[in-house]
Amino acid sequence: MADVARHAGVSTQTVSRVSNGLSNVEPATRDRVLASMRELGYRPNRAARALRSGQYRTIGVIMFTLSSFGNMRTLESISIAAARAGYSITLIPVEEPTQEHVTKAFARLAEQAVDGIVIVIEAHFVSQADVELPEGLPVVVIDSSERDDYPVVDTDQAMGAQLATQHLLDLGHDTVWHVAGPSDSYSATRREASWRATLERAGRAVPPVVRGDWTTASGYRAGIDLLQREGVTAVFAGNDQMALGILRAFHEAGRRVPDEVSVIGFDDMAESDSFWPPLTTIHQRFDVVGQTGIEVLVAEIEGQQALPETFMVETRLVVRESTGPAPSVRLA
Amino acid sequence: MADVARHAGVSTQTVSRVSNGLSNVEPATRDRVLASMRELGYRPNRAARALRSGQYRTIGVIMFTLSSFGNMRTLESISIAAARAGYSITLIPVEEPTQEHVTKAFARLAEQAVDGIVIVIEAHFVSQADVELPEGLPVVVIDSSERDDYPVVDTDQAMGAQLATQHLLDLGHDTVWHVAGPSDSYSATRREASWRATLERAGRAVPPVVRGDWTTASGYRAGIDLLQREGVTAVFAGNDQMALGILRAFHEAGRRVPDEVSVIGFDDMAESDSFWPPLTTIHQRFDVVGQTGIEVLVAEIEGQQALPETFMVETRLVVRESTGPAPSVRLA
DNA sequence: TCCGTTCATGTTGACGTAAACATGGCCACA
DNA sequence: TGTGGCCATGTTTACGTCAACATGAACGGA
Numbered sequence: 002m003a004d005v006a007r008h009a010g011v012s013t014q015t016v017s018r019v020s021n022g023l024s025n026v027e028p029a030t031r032d033r034v035l036a037s038m039r040e041l042g043y044r045p046n047r048a049a050r051a052l053r054s055g056q057y058r059t060i061g062v063i064m065f066t067l068s069s070f071g072n073m074r075t076l077e078s079i080s081i082a083a084a085r086a087g088y089s090i091t092l093i094p095v096e097e098p099t100q101e102h103v104t105k106a107f108a109r110l111a112e113q114a115v116d117g118i119v120i121v122i123e124a125h126f127v128s129q130a131d132v133e134l135p136e137g138l139p140v141v142v143i144d145s146s147e148r149d150d151y152p153v154v155d156t157d158q159a160m161g162a163q164l165a166t167q168h169l170l171d172l173g174h175d176t177v178w179h180v181a182g183p184s185d186s187y188s189a190t191r192r193e194a195s196w197r198a199t200l201e202r203a204g205r206a207v208p209p210v211v212r213g214d215w216t217t218a219s220g221y222r223a224g225i226d227l228l229q230r231e232g233v234t235a236v237f238a239g240n241d242q243m244a245l246g247i248l249r250a251f252h253e254a255g256r257r258v259p260d261e262v263s264v265i266g267f268d269d270m271a272e273s274d275s276f277w278p279p280l281t282t283i284h285q286r287f288d289v290v291g292q293t294g295i296e297v298l299v300a301e302i303e304g305q306q307a308l309p310e311t312f313m314v315e316t317r318l319v320v321r322e323s324t325g326p327a328p329s330v331r332l333a
Numbered sequence: 334m335a336d337v338a339r340h341a342g343v344s345t346q347t348v349s350r351v352s353n354g355l356s357n358v359e360p361a362t363r364d365r366v367l368a369s370m371r372e373l374g375y376r377p378n379r380a381a382r383a384l385r386s387g388q389y390r391t392i393g394v395i396m397f398t399l400s401s402f403g404n405m406r407t408l409e410s411i412s413i414a415a416a417r418a419g420y421s422i423t424l425i426p427v428e429e430p431t432q433e434h435v436t437k438a439f440a441r442l443a444e445q446a447v448d449g450i451v452i453v454i455e456a457h458f459v460s461q462a463d464v465e466l467p468e469g470l471p472v473v474v475i476d477s478s479e480r481d482d483y484p485v486v487d488t489d490q491a492m493g494a495q496l497a498t499q500h501l502l503d504l505g506h507d508t509v510w511h512v513a514g515p516s517d518s519y520s521a522t523r524r525e526a527s528w529r530a531t532l533e534r535a536g537r538a539v540p541p542v543v544r545g546d547w548t549t550a551s552g553y554r555a556g557i558d559l560l561q562r563e564g565v566t567a568v569f570a571g572n573d574q575m576a577l578g579i580l581r582a583f584h585e586a587g588r589r590v591p592d593e594v595s596v597i598g599f600d601d602m603a604e605s606d607s608f609w610p611p612l613t614t615i616h617q618r619f620d621v622v623g624q625t626g627i628e629v630l631v632a633e634i635e636g637q638q639a640l641p642e643t644f645m646v647e648t649r650l651v652v653r654e655s656t657g658p659a660p661s662v663r664l665a
Numbered sequence: 666t667c668c669g670t671t672c673a674t675g676t677t678g679a680c681g682t683a684a685a686c687a688t689g690g691c692c693a694c695a
Numbered sequence: 696t697g698t699g700g701c702c703a704t705g706t707t708t709a710c711g712t713c714a715a716c717a718t719g720a721a722c723g724g725a
Contacts, residue, residue: 013681014683025703048381080398114446
């Protein structure tokens with residue numbers, strides 16, 4: 002900066018003003034400084050700027066590494082929304098979904114140079130983690146339980162599960178089986194509870210839950226399990242990957258979808274429309290979730306104390322070809 | 334820091350020494366300082382540290398937003414490897430794969446506080462982009478053409494395409510059709526060239542290339558195209574997503590896989606083993622690519638000038654159920 | 666006992682930037 | 696013509712940390 006100032010024949014302060022686009026600089030001076038900056042290849046030093054201003058213009062994102070379609074999409078929209086708001090994204094990965102690694106990740110986070118953080122981690126890990134977030138650091142929590150300490154942005158899981166279950170009931174199925182995600186997952190339990198509530202509200206029998214772990218392999222196992230049960234005509238899978246595994250199990254057994262059994266997923270992965278058959282599913286607006294998260298966080302960083310609040314993002318039913326009328330209805 | 338020093342009754346320099354784990358501090362003093370740090374909730378200021386040392390301990394990653402399975406996996410392994418090496422990751426997203434957005438992203442990158450950068454972008458965008466990388470900034474390029482200015486880490490695309498093509502020839506197919514990725518993609522053209530070379534080396538006819546754009550939808554269109562051609566018994570898809578689209582087109586037309594036509598993919602997505610039928614494909618070691626990239630970059634940052642060099646990561650054939658003997662062979 | 670060495674700890678200054686305050690020229694209005 | 700105010704620009708200083716040098720106590724060997 003001093004070099005630029007000397008080269009342009011002005012003071013460093015003037016260079017600083019030009020660099021920050023402040024108003025009160027003579028156009029001629031500004032041009033001279035800009036020319037010198039270009040010529041000397043000047044780049045403002047972020048560290049010095051941050052040290053002086055106390056602002057890093059950086060947001061930390063802590064998440065289970067991009068193992069899932071949803072996380073990946075969320076991260077994508079977070080990073081784009083942050084870039085638009087003039088913030089960088091620092092990624093703090095959690096190597097494995099264990100308490101130990103979550104705690105480690107939060108420790109790394111604590112020594113980061115960030116103005117605020119986005120937490121995209123299963124709630125029970127966060128609460129159990131030996132977390133010492135720097136006081137006063139703005140935080141927003143995504144896809145987790147409601148909290149009274151931080152704002153939360155979440156997909157309306159209950160609405161989605163209800164849409165899925167109701168869709169199948171509307172097609173004439175007596176009841177709907179559910180292949181749920183792991184019981185320690187907040188999303189999984191919310192979807193499961195809403196599925197159950199929807200069945201009960203309709204006065205239907207609630208079949209036992211088949212438990213998976215979000216992977217296609219667990220879906221496949223669940224599918225084999227379901228094949229051995231009587232009267233399974235409709236299955237609501239906790240996510241699209243498990244739905245894919247279920248479809249595979251049904252194919253292998255020669256069980257026709259949707260003629261004999263309907264399958265619905267949750268997420269609407271990019272590939273779901275090309276599954277065989279194309280998967281009826283619940284579309285999640287991960288882009289909206291990420292964007293809203295950043296908006297809330299930036300408001301917290303730049304504005305006043307944001308009130309802890311929960312922002313719900315809607316879901317939408319996408320009907321494709323893996324769901325159809327119940328077999329008995331068809332016969333009638 | 335001054336508060337901690339006062340509280341512990343030492344100088345700030347001693348606090349600094351404790352904070353950095355330097356050797357020459359009396360154990361009793363160290364404990365006293367640590368206690369004060371804890372009590373006052375002291376966190377070292379990264380900006381000041383970076384300003385003083387000239388090191389940010391941060392690596393920038395510029396990539397087309399996590400649109401593809403491969404990018405996502407690569408980013409995952411990059412972030413974990415970086416964390417292990419004591420570096421943070423700053424993500425610089427490219428909103429859309431256009432020249433304009435790539436240039437914008439590089440502009441943002443230039444004002445980042447990073448010690449080095451990983452470029453995960455199609456080569457032709459990088460060369461055409463109006464890129465002014467800060468001089469002397471260590472760089473590693475992933476999944477791109479060889480360069481003489483920066484080290485490159487790349488999957489051995491040629492080997493993978495050869496494995497795929499040869500696998501189908503070995504099964505008795507007369508030739509192998511190819512659904513390629515976009516012609517401006519470096520990976521796509523390398524796979525295509527290797528497929529062609531393998532066929533020619535075996536003295537087989539080289540069918541016209543069917544062009545896709547990596548998406549399942551384009552694979553579906555390619556599949557419909559292939560259905561109208563004569564003598565298609567083996568298809569090598571440029572990636573698993575297009576393979577999925579092809580499978581769907583074949584299913585809809587009642588063409589049996591692999592009895593009537595074999596399909597092989599490239600990537601080995603997490604879901605590929607649950608496609609119907611489970612997809613034979615080429616497994617890419619994205620984890621190794623990311624990890625190697627960070628190793629090379631960190632060596633460049635911390636060590637001497639790394640010689641520009643290309644690191645090849647091997648691929649591997651994963652045989653599942655979407656490929657089988659050629660129909661004519663079966664009849665014989 | 667004296668001097669040199671070692672080691673724990675303290676003092677000073679600089680990294681690059683920008684806020685706060687200072688300066689001096691110019692213009693408008695009385 | 697004098698005076699007050701505005702505006703472009705300059706000067707000073709502090710942000711938090713750590714390298715370099717300074718200090719002084721303790722200890723060992725002659």
